[in-house]
Amino acid sequence: MARLAKLGQAEANSMHARLYALTRTAVARPQARPISSLSAAYRVSFRPAQYTSPSRLHSNRITRQRCYSTSNESFTDPSRPDLHYHLVEPPTLLSSELPAFALSFLSTPPSSNSSTVIGWLPAATSSTNDEAGLNDFKENPKFRILLHEAIQNGLREKVDDIQINGAVQLGNGWMHVHDERNIPALGRIGDPDDIIATVLVEDGEIRPETYQAMPSYRICTSDGPTQLTEGLAQKLQALLEERAKAER
Incomplete structure (x- = not known):
């Protein structure tokens, strides 16, 4: 995407880091408990009218705004070069309406129902009040x-x-x-x-x-x-x- 192409290398790296924060933290969703308790958590803010573009690590919460993607994008995790995030359009196992990130050890985007997908993370929410954490990860x-x-x-x-x-x-x-x-x-x-x-x-x-x-x-x-x-x-x-x- 044009907007992504304009980002500097430093911001691009931190974007990847915010994605990885979703797999490394569990933060309670209102009226829901995370799968595991953690000693630390992160906050991630997502840009509206755009797929999730993580840019900075924060503490306390993972929050998201309504966001959508118009094309597939892939990211490699800066801390785990073997781990890749592939943006896939709905429907997915997570939602029939919202996009998701397919986690994979393969750099090429997988097919929608591929057995090579590790699992999925939500790339967007329908509400600005929703919070995400480890309990949002959907195993394949x-x-x-x-x-x-x-x-x-x-x-x-x-x-x-x-x-x-x-x-x-x-x-x-x-x-x-x-x-x-x-x-x-x-x-x-x-x-x-x-x-x-x-x-x-x-x-x-x-x-x-x-x-x-x-x-x-x-x-x-x-x-x-x-x-x-x-x-x-x-x-x-x-x-x-x-x-x-x-x-x-």
Whole structure:
């Protein structure tokens, strides 16, 4: 859009940061409680008659004005270069009338019902009094299936040195596959929200056929969306690209 093209680099970066604030914070909506409680929150103001263009981090609240988009736009998160926001027009799983941001690890815009979409965030509200937070994030169930498929295959193919070394150190027993967004202290068990799966280790070897997805795992928390160790992240990326190509 012409207006976006005129923005300086500094403002463009901060625009991306405000988008990411939606995935990293949960602020109570009137008569609704956020999914999780946070120690900090952000405020985001949206320009009217425009899609959401975040420009600055503030404290306390996330507020939005009525806004719409006339064309698709995509943004890369400045703190997570692997994370992309794709503006999609309604209808979406969030609203039949308002646009939304599809979060994806792919830089190319996804199809409307793509399994490669991590989830959706509202890009606009119908009221200036509405507030948004982590409870507004809508997970894509299809992505969760792909996530576990990629991780299990990655463990089977031994693509991740961190998981391999973890199994060697454990020797025997059940090993958790943790989300890298919130790594537990050495020798401690991570938060249930951040334990992606568990797998049996025997004699320092991972038994991928014993892979068990953890139902308590959350795709997006106050620490952000899914973040995998390098080898597993590459495996997931390859699977997402393959699936996106098949869905075209």
